[in-house]
Amino acid sequence: MMPSCRMKLRRTVARNLRRLRQQSGLTQEELADRANLNRNYVGMIEREENSPTVDALEQLSVALNVSPVSFFQVD
Template sequence: MKLTAVFARNLRLYRQAAGLSQERLAEFAGLDRNYIGKLEREESSPTLDTIEALAVAMQIDAEKMIRRLSPVDVKKL
C-alpha cells in the first residue's frame, strides 16, 4: 500500500474514532473541509505541517498518521 493510501485510510479511521466530521476536524486543524475530503480520497498529499495540524486536532501522535495499521490495530480504534 502506498504511503498516501496509508495516510488517507488512517486519517479517516482516526477522524471517525475521534467522533469528528470532516467539517469539525477542519475547524480544529485550521484547514478547509474540502481539503480534508481530498486527503481522505487520496486526491491531495499533505505537507508535514498539515499532518501535524491534523494530529494535534485529533490529539494523537503525528507518526500514527503514516503508520501501517494491522487489522488488530484497526479494531482497537
C-alpha cells in the same frame, strides 16, 4: 517504483486519517475547523486526491490529539 511507493503512502495516510477522525467522532468539517484547514482539503486527503503537507499533518495530529506518526502506521 517510486510512484507506487508514493501512492501506497498516500493511501496509508488517507486510511489512518479517516479512521482516527471517525474514532474521534468528528466530521470532516469539524476536524478541519479544529485543525484550521479547509474542509475540502481534509476530504481530498481522505480520498487520496491530495498529499498533505508536513504542516497539515501536524495540525491534524494536534486536532486529533495523536502523534503524527499515527498517520504512517500500517495495519
